[in-house]
Amino acid sequence: MILQTSPLNNALVATVQIKEGNMALADEFKTELLTLIDNGNQYIIINFEHVIYVDSSFLGALVSALKHAMNKGADIAVVGLNKDIKSLFQLVRLDKVFKIYTSAQQALNGA
C-alpha cells in the first residue's frame, strides 16, 4: 500500500508512504486513489510529507485521479509538499489545478 488513510472530520487524509514517487509506483498510486474516490470519499487530502521527489508519471497519476474525483463530485487537496515538489507543481501549473495547503488541518479549514 502506498497510501495510509485516516479520517479527519469530514475528509480523508491519505498519506503517501514512499520517498520517491516514480514511474514504477504511479499505477499503484493511481489505483489506490481511484478506489478511495469510488468508495465515496468526497474530500481527500493527500499528504506528501514523506515524499522527497516525484516524477512526471506520478504527477500524471495524481491529475488523472483528480479528473476522476471531479467527475464524481469529489475533491482532492495536496499538503506537505517539500520545496522542490512545490516548485515543480508551480513550474507545470499544477498549482492552478490542485488546492495546495501546508497541513491537513489547513486543507480542512480551506475546504
Added chain:
Amino acid sequence: MPKSRKILLVDDSPLVLKIIGQALEKDGFHCLKAGNVPEAMAHLKNEIPDLILSDYQMPDIDGFAFRQSLMAIAEYRNIPFMFLTSIADHDRMREGMDMEVIDYIIKDTPIALVISKINNFLNSIRERHERTIQELSTVATALNLYSIPQDAPAVNGFDIHFWHRSYQNYPGGDFIDLITIDDQYTFIILGDVMGKKWGAWFFSFGYLSYIRAAVRLCVSEGDLSTKSIMQKINSVIYHDPVVSGLLSTLSLIMINADKISYTGAGDLPLLYYNKAEGMLHKISSAGLLLGVSKDGGFDEQVFTLQPGDQLLMVTDGMIDKQTERGKKTDLKGFENELTRHLGKADSFTDMKENGFLNEIAREQIDDCSLIFIQKK
C-alpha cells in the same frame, strides 16, 4: 559508464550481509541490505533492484515465504531472484525451482565465483533486453512510427537543431515534430506524455496525430494562432476517452519571418537568450496540461528574435537528475550550466560536442529532449 547495478541482499546474519555486501560493492554494485523480510519489503517500496539475493533459512519469514509473497505482487514478480543458502536440500530446491528462482548459490561458494555468477546472469538479461528493444525498434521503424523526426527542417533566417536521448534505450513519452507549412510558417512541437515507458511511447503517436491534424486544419482555415490550435488539440484530447486518461505537456511554437508565437500546456518555460543583453530569460506560458480541463487556460505570447538570439525548448528529463541526496528537479541548476554555452555562433555544436549534453544524458532519469532555435 553504465549505471551502477543494484542488488538487494537479504540475510539474517549481519556477517554475511557485511562480507557479501562488501564484495559486491567492491565490484561496483550498489548493495541494499536487509536483515529480514519486512526490511527487504521496505527497500522494495523505495527502489526496484536489478537482482534479489536472499538467504533461505531465516527466522519468522523464510526465503521461500519471501519469494512467494514477491510472486504475488505484479511489480516484484519479475525481479530476478537468487537463493543464497547453506542447505543443499533437494526437495526444497525443487520447490524453489517452481517459484521461478534463477539460481541457487551455496554459501560456501568462493565469493569471486558468486560475483561472477551474478555478473554473467545480469549480462545475459541485459543482452536479451537489448535484443528485444532492438526488435521492437525495427518494427516501429518499419511501420514508420517516429515520435522524433529524422532531421530538422531548414527555415529561412533560423538555425534549428534538436537533441533527444531515450532513457536506458526505452522509447519514452517525449515527442518532437517540426511542420513546415510553406515558406512563411513553420511549427515546432515538443511534448511529453506522462506515463509508463512503452505506454507513453505508444500514446505519443496518438497525441502527435491530433496535433498535426489540428495544425493543418487551423492553417487551412486561416487561423494562425498557436492559442487557438492548442485549444482545439486540448478539446479533442479532453473529450476522447482513449487518450484522456494520459496527460501530456506541449510547447507549440510558430515561426513566421522573425516573429515567434508561443503557447504552452503544462510545459517548462522557454529559455530565451537575449544576445544584446547577454542574459537568459524564461518565457512561461499559462496553459494547463493537455486534457486536464475543458478550456485549458491557454495564452499566446508573440515576440521577435534578433540576430544571435537563441531560444530553447526542453522536457523535464533535462532538468531532473540524480544527486547524492536523491532525485531532484532542478531548472535553476540547468539554466546556470546552460548559460555558459549560450551566446556563441556555434552554441548548439558546443553543447553537443563539448560534453554538456552528454553529461545530462549520463545523469538522466527520464528521456530528455531539447530543441534549439537561433536567429541568424
